[in-house]
Amino acid sequence: MRKRLIAILILALAGIAVSAYALHLHYDVKATSFCNFNGTFNCDVVNKSWASQIAGVPVALIGIIGYALLVIGSAWLLIVKKIPNLTWGAMALASAGGFGFALFLTGVEFFSLHTFCVVCLTSQLLILAITWMTWATPEARQGLRSWFFASASSS
Numbered sequence: 001m002r003k004r005l006i007a008i009l010i011l012a013l014a015g016i017a018v019s020a021y022a023l024h025l026h027y028d029v030k031a032t033s034f035c036n037f038n039g040t041f042n043c044d045v046v047n048k049s050w051a052s053q054i055a056g057v058p059v060a061l062i063g064i065i066g067y068a069l070l071v072i073g074s075a076w077l078l079i080v081k082k083i084p085n086l087t088w089g090a091m092a093l094a095s096a097g098g099f100g101f102a103l104f105l106t107g108v109e110f111f112s113l114h115t116f117c118v119v120c121l122t123s124q125l126l127i128l129a130i131t132w133m134t135w136a137t138p139e140a141r142q143g144l145r146s147w148f149f150a151s152a153s154s155s
Contacts, residue, residue, distance in 0.1 A: 001137070001139070002078065004133055004137065005074045005077050005078050006074075006078070007133060008070065008074045008091075008130055008133050008134065009071060009074040009075060009078065011126050011129055011130050011133075012067045012068075012070040012071045012074065012126075012130060013067075013071060014126055015063065015066075015067035015070070015123055015126045015127065015130070016064055016067045016068060016071065018063075018119055018122050018123045018126065019060045019061075019063035019064045019067060019123055020060070020064060021119055022043075022047060022059075022060035022063070022117070022119045022120060022123065023058055023060035023061055023064065025043055025044070025047040025060075025119065026047045026048070026052055026058045026060055027058075035117065035118040035119055037118075039114075039115060040114075040115055040116060041115065041116050041117075041118055042115045042116075042117070043117040043118060043119055043120070045113060045115045045117075046109060046113055046115060046116070046117035046120060047060075047117060047119075047120075049113055051105065051108045051109075051112065051113065059105065062101070063098075063123055066094060066097070066098045066101075066127075067098075067126075069090075069094050070091060070094055070095065070098075070130060073087050073088075073090055073091040073094070074091070084139060084143070085139070085142055085143040085146040086143060086146065086147070087143070088134075088137065088139040088140040088142070088143035089140065089142075089143025089144045089146060089147040090143070090147075091134050091140065091143075092134050092135055092140040092141070092143060092144050093144070093147075095127065095130050095131040095134045095135070096131060096135070098127045098130070098131070099127050099128060099131040102123070102124040102127050102128070103124075105120065105124070106120075106121075106124055
C-alpha cells in the first residue's frame with residue numbers, strides 16, 4: 001500500500017508540473033516550439049482555444065488544483081494515517097472526476113478542435129494512471145461506501 005501511495009504522490013506531483021507548464025502556455029503570447037508539431041499536434045491551438053477556460057478559469061489551473069488535492073490526500077495517508085476511509089474515498093472521487101474531465105477535454109480536442117496538445121495528453125495519461133491505482137485499492141472502494149452509505153445505515 002505504501003508503494004502505491006508513493007507512486008500516486010509522484011504522479012500527482014508530475015501532474016502539477018505538467019499542468020503548470022500548460023498554464024504557462026495558456027498565458028504565453030508567443031508561439032511555442034516544443035509541442036507544435038503539425039496541424040494534428042499543436043499545443044497553441046488547444047491552449048488558446050475556447051476550450052482552454054471554463055467560466056474564465058484556465059483548465060490548466062483546474063488541473064493544478066485537482067492534482068494538489070491528490071498530493072495532499074496521498075501525503076496525508078502516508079504521514080498522518082488518520083481517517084483513511086474518508087481520505088481514500090475523497091481520492092477516488094477526485095481522481096474519477098479528474099479522469100472524466102480529461103475524457104471530456106480529449107473529446108473536445110478530437111471532435112471540435114481537430115488537434116491535440118501533447119502536454120494535455122501527458123496530463124490525461126497521468127490522471128488515468130492515478131485513477132486506476134486509486135480505484136484498484138479495496139480501501140478506496142470501502143471509503144466510497146463509507147461516504148455514501150454510512151449516513152443511511154446510521155439512521
